[in-house]
Each structure stands twice: as C-alpha cells, then as structure tokens.
Amino acid sequence: MDTMKSFKGYGKVDEAEERAFRQKTRRRLFIVGISSILLVGIIIGAVAGVLIRNRKSGGGGSDADKLPPTESPAASLKAVCSVTQYPSSCYSSITALEGGSNSSDPEVLFRLSLRAAMAELSKLKDFPAAIQLPSDIANDTMLRQAINVCAAVFEDSVDRLNDSIASITAQPAGEGKQQQVLSRERVDDLKTWLSAAVTDLDTCLDAVQLNETEHPGSGAILEQLNSAMENSTELASNSLAIVTKVLGLLSDFNIPIHKRRRLLTDESDSGFPRWVSDGDRRLLQQVGGAGGVRPNVTVAQDGSGNFTTIAKAVEGIPKKSLWKYIIYIKQGTYKENVILDKHRWNVLVYGDGKDKTIVSGSLNFVDGTPTFDTATFAVQGKNFMARDMKFINTAGPEKHQAVAFRSGADMSVYYRCSFDAYQDTLYPHSNRQFYRDCDITGTIDFIFGNAAVVFQGCKIQPRQPMSNQFNTITAQGKKDPNQNTGISIQKCDFTPLSANLTARTYLGRPWKDFSTTVIMQSSIGGFLNQLGWLPWVSGVEPPNTIFYAEYQNTGPGSSVAGRVKWAGYKPALTKDEAARFTVGSFIQGGAWLPATAVAFDSAL
Numbered sequence: 001m002d003t004m005k006s007f008k009g010y011g012k013v014d015e016a017e018e019r020a021f022r023q024k025t026r027r028r029l030f031i032v033g034i035s036s037i038l039l040v041g042i043i044i045g046a047v048a049g050v051l052i053r054n055r056k057s058g059g060g061g062s063d064a065d066k067l068p069p070t071e072s073p074a075a076s077l078k079a080v081c082s083v084t085q086y087p088s089s090c091y092s093s094i095t096a097l098e099g100g101s102n103s104s105d106p107e108v109l110f111r112l113s114l115r116a117a118m119a120e121l122s123k124l125k126d127f128p129a130a131i132q133l134p135s136d137i138a139n140d141t142m143l144r145q146a147i148n149v150c151a152a153v154f155e156d157s158v159d160r161l162n163d164s165i166a167s168i169t170a171q172p173a174g175e176g177k178q179q180q181v182l183s184r185e186r187v188d189d190l191k192t193w194l195s196a197a198v199t200d201l202d203t204c205l206d207a208v209q210l211n212e213t214e215h216p217g218s219g220a221i222l223e224q225l226n227s228a229m230e231n232s233t234e235l236a237s238n239s240l241a242i243v244t245k246v247l248g249l250l251s252d253f254n255i256p257i258h259k260r261r262r263l264l265t266d267e268s269d270s271g272f273p274r275w276v277s278d279g280d281r282r283l284l285q286q287v288g289g290a291g292g293v294r295p296n297v298t299v300a301q302d303g304s305g306n307f308t309t310i311a312k313a314v315e316g317i318p319k320k321s322l323w324k325y326i327i328y329i330k331q332g333t334y335k336e337n338v339i340l341d342k343h344r345w346n347v348l349v350y351g352d353g354k355d356k357t358i359v360s361g362s363l364n365f366v367d368g369t370p371t372f373d374t375a376t377f378a379v380q381g382k383n384f385m386a387r388d389m390k391f392i393n394t395a396g397p398e399k400h401q402a403v404a405f406r407s408g409a410d411m412s413v414y415y416r417c418s419f420d421a422y423q424d425t426l427y428p429h430s431n432r433q434f435y436r437d438c439d440i441t442g443t444i445d446f447i448f449g450n451a452a453v454v455f456q457g458c459k460i461q462p463r464q465p466m467s468n469q470f471n472t473i474t475a476q477g478k479k480d481p482n483q484n485t486g487i488s489i490q491k492c493d494f495t496p497l498s499a500n501l502t503a504r505t506y507l508g509r510p511w512k513d514f515s516t517t518v519i520m521q522s523s524i525g526g527f528l529n530q531l532g533w534l535p536w537v538s539g540v541e542p543p544n545t546i547f548y549a550e551y552q553n554t555g556p557g558s559s560v561a562g563r564v565k566w567a568g569y570k571p572a573l574t575k576d577e578a579a580r581f582t583v584g585s586f587i588q589g590g591a592w593l594p595a596t597a598v599a600f601d602s603a604l
Contacts, residue, residue, distance in 0.1 A: 474508030486516030
C-alpha cells in the first residue's frame with residue numbers, strides 16, 4: 001500500500017480545495033490590508049459618537065455641543081461588519097433585529113450579533129434528529145453515529161453562545177460610577193467561548209466527512225449538513241470577529257463603551273476569579289498526601305471504596321457545582337469508557353500515579369466508532385483537573401483513529417498524567433487547557449484538536465507505527481482566522497518511546513487553513529526528520545495563513561537549517577512574538593492557573 005495514501009487523515013481536504021482557498025485568501029488579505037487603518041478610525045469614531053451622545057444626554061454643556069457630528073448608525077454597523085468573514089450576513093442579520101438599525105454602540109451591535117447567531121443555532125440543534133437516511137445507506141451505523149456527534153456538538157455550541165450572552169448582560173452598578181471598558185479578561189473569555197462554538201460546528205462536518213471517505217453514499221448527508229449549517233456558521237463566525245477585532249481593539253486602547261460602569265469582570269479582591277475558592281489553590285498539592293484533602297468519593301476495584309467503577313462515581317457528581325468535587329481512584333486498571341458531560345463542573349480526579357491508576361479503552365474508527373466518540377476518557381465541564389493517572393487506548397495502530405483522552409473543558413489542568421495510544425492519542429478539542437509534567441505517546445497526529453492549549457515540562461514520545469506509516473506529533477485544527485486557538489509546546493522533551501523508532505517523524509502537519517503550532521524552548525532528539533513538518537496533502541504546500549514556528553529549541557533535532565520553506569512557517573521568532581504563546585498570554589493562565597497550585601512558567 002502506498003505510504004501517503006495509507007496515512008489516514010481526519011477530515012482531509014483535496015488539492016483543488018486547497019488551491020481555491022489560497023486564491024480566495026490572498027484576495028481577502030489584500031483587501032483587509034488596504035482598509036485596516038481606515039477601519040480603526042471608523043470604529044473609534046463610532047464609539048466616540050456614542051460617548052458624545054451620552055455627554056449630551058447627561059447635560060454635558062456647551063463643550064459637548066461643539067463636538068463634531070458622529071457617524072450614522074448604518075455607517076457604524078457597516079464598519080463593525082466589515083471586520084467579519086461574512087459582512088453581508090452580518091449586516092442583514094443585525095438590521096433584521098429590533099434596535100439593529102439605530103445603534104452605533106459596538107457592544108450593542110455585538111450583542112445583537114449573538115442574538116442572531118443564537119436564533120440560527122437553535123434551529124440547527126434539532127436538525128440531526130430529522131435527517132432521514134436513504135434506503136441504500138439506512139443501515140450505515142457509522143454514519144448514524146457521526147450524525148449523533150453533530151447533535152452533541154450543536155448542543156454544546158448553543159451553550160457557548162449562552163455563556164457569551166450571559167457574560168455581557170450584567171446589570172449596571174448604578175449612577176455615578178466611573179466609566180469602564182469591557183475588560184480584557186472578559187474579551188478573552190468571549191473569544192474563547194465563541195472560538196469553541198465555531199469548533200463545535202466544524203467538528204460535525206469532520207465526523208461526517210471522515211465517514212464519507214469510507215462510505216461514499218454519505219456524501220448527500222454531508223451536503224445537507226453543509227447547507228443547513230451555513231447560516232449558523234457564518235453568524236457565529238461574525239460574532240467571533242466582532243469581539244476579536246472591535247471589542248478587543250477598544251479594550252486594548254482603553255476606550256470606554258458605556259456611560260455607566262458595568263460589572264463585567266469576574267475577579268475578586270485577591271486577584272483570582274470569584275469562582276475559585278481558597279481551598280482549590282492547594283488541592284493538586286494536597287490530595288493523596290498525609291493530612292491532605294479528603295475525596296468526596298473513592299473508586300477501588302477491591303471494594304474498599306464507594307464504587308468499583310469510575311463511571312458509577314461520575315454519575316454522582318452534582319450538576320454545575322460551584323464547589324470542587326474530588327474523586328480518588330485507587331491503583332488498578334479500569335477497563336471502561338468514561339464521559340464527564342458539560343454539566344459536571346469543578347471536578348478533580350486523582351490516582352496513585354500515572355503507572356498505577358490506569359483507565360483503558362479500545363474504541364476506534366475502523367471498528368465503527370467516529371473519532372470524537374473513541375475517547376477512553378472525555379471531559380467537557382469547566383474547571384476540570386486530573387492528577388497522577390494514565391489514560392490509554394489499546395486499539396493499536398491498525399485501527400487508525402483511537403483517542404485516549406478528549407477534553408473540551410475550559411480552564412482545565414492535567415498534572416503528572418500519561419496519555420498513551422497510537423493515532424490521535426490526545427484530543428484537546430476546544431477551550432483553554434494546560435498540561436504540566438505529562439507523558440504523551442503516539443504515532444499519527446497524536447496531539448490534535450483546536451483548543452488553546454499549552455504543554456510545559458511534558459515528555460512527548462513518538463513510537464513505532466505500522467511499516468507503511470510515518471509519525472506526525474501534532475495536527476492543529478484552526479479553521480477561522482479569529483479563533484484564539486493553537487498548540488504551544490514549551491520547555492518539553494521530545495524523545496522516542498523506545499530506541500527502535502525507525503519511522504520518519506515530524507513535529508506536525510497543519511490540519512486546517514489557519515493551523516497554529518509553536519514549539520519553543522524544548523529539547524528535540526535526533527530522531528526528527530530534518531524537514532521538521534509535513535503538509536496535510538502530499539505535495540501541496542499549506543496556505544500561507546497557517547502559523548508554524550520554532551523558538552530557542554535545543555538538542556540534535558532542533559536545527560532549522562533543513563526545515564520546510566513554507567510561507568506560513570517561521571524558523572525563528574522574536575522574543576515578543578514567542579511571548580504570545582506563553583501561559584500568561586495564550587491561555588490567560590495568570591488569571592486562573594494560580595488557583596490550581598500547579599507549577600507553571602507564565603512567561604518565557
């Protein structure tokens with residue numbers, strides 16, 4: 001079998017699609033480049049108009065009357081929509097809503113864009129259940145499972161929109177308070193949740209598209225989904241663009257948006273988010289030790305705990321708890337598939353060590369399970385933490401996609417854990433995630449997904465694949481240019497799992513058009529192919545919209561002299577450029593990681 005063709009991708013695109021995308025992207029980048037300076041002036045002018053009207057309505061006196069005329073609401077809306085990927089749908093969807101044609105306030109327009117996106121997503125949520133499979137594929141259980149993935153991620157996408165809407169509808173603090181811009185922290189939250197919403201939608205198409213490569217009859221279903229999702233995808237992308245390029249800009253320039261102070265920050269006087277209790281700050285250091293924190297429940301195969309299976313323990317986790325719920329899992333190998341859904345918040349699971357407490361599964365794509373559902377352990381609820389455990393998928397290389405661990409949990413932390421499989425081992429699907437002192441082992445795309453994720457102090461260990469395969473360590477899946485996502489690997493150790501690794505091995509390949517991956521301050525062994533990186537489609541250079549880079553790496557495999565010459569690859573970064581991918585900047589870890597008591601380096 002041909003080596004490249006046997007290298008199964010996840011949602012692979014063809015060469016013609018790549019060429020068409022690059023042509024479209026070049027045109028758009030040219031237009032954006034020409035208009036960006038003018039756009040900043042228009043947006044700031046629109047905000048100034050709001051402030052002027054606020055001053056006039058508040059009896060600002062003759063000085064306000066002398067100020068110049070403001071932009072019209074229509075001009076302001078066009079300026080805001082011009083930053084999006086889909087300006088026409090942005091303009092029409094907002095003007096169709098009450099108040100959409102008579103406001104110049106960027107935050108009001110953003111909120112209206114969220115309402116428009118929510119309306120479309122709410123319709124889409126019920127669509128998968130209504131799909132009727134044609135008679136010739138009526139018994140395609142794999143396709144039906146892929147459609148079920150769509151139903152799950154559509155529901156999650158709605159939740160992301162709800163989170164965003166709720167976060168900007170806080171009541172004003174009252175008259176006489178000092179003006180305050182939409183905080184940088186809140187903007188970061190909104191960018192994260194909307195990025196996750198867009199990723200959720202894309203995950204549906206990935207699941208059905210991959211099924212189509214094995215079952216061509218499902219192509220008609222993919223077309224149905226593409227058509228049904230078009231409005232939702234565009235409007236969610238529009239909201240993401242507005243918060244990234246308009247509200248983010250205003251926050252950076254410290255431009256007040258409202259006359260009255262709004263309660264938009266989530267921080268307590270201690271500098272930590274209000275949802276973090278003081279006890280949580282030491283949990284990861286205290287659990288399991290003498291005099292440490294006692295777990296809520298214990299799982300033990302020998303019957304000495306509250307439960308003998310992890311799945312049973314998970315059933316008892318309270319929904320949307322504001323308090324940490326701790327599960328201790330005693331040493332042993334637990335052969336089960338575990339899911340902590342989006343309603344299970346603030347959960348900490350810990351074991352007796354990454355070689356002692358093991359969760360093992362074997363679901364895989366070849367045997368009929370969509371990649372998304374193959375995970376041995378999957379988490380979605382926010383503020384999840386795991387310590388001293390191992391998660392494995394034993395399906396083996398011949399079963400292709402077989403995930404050991406999948407996470408869509410925002411502000412989640414993984415400390416001294418191990419993730420072991422072959423293809424698609426670790427799936428940081430979405431939201432903000434941090435991995436410290438972990439071991440990750442695999443072959444093809446074995447760290448993949450579209451979270452904003454940082455790895456520090458980890459051992460990244462490629463292993464020997466099948467004889468006709470080669471290894472790619474990462475496959476990052478950023479599809480929308482405004483998503484704040486990517487893979488950052490800092491101060492890690494790249495070494496083969498065993499000395500018998502002979503397969504060609506690469507740092508990664510760009511899965512989507514805006515894939516973002518940075519390897520920095522890490523030690524890279526001599527096993528690495530000098531090219532460093534591999535294109536997703538054989539022989540086709542990735543679009544120049546990707547961002548792949550290396551910074552201050554060491555070891556025999558760290559030389560960039562023979563690296564790929566892609567336009568989107570940077571063999572070196574400035575210190576400021578690299579700093580964008582640190583814990584403090586990339587996942588805003590300074591605001592939430594201290595509460596976990598996990599050691600981390602906030603900067604370079």
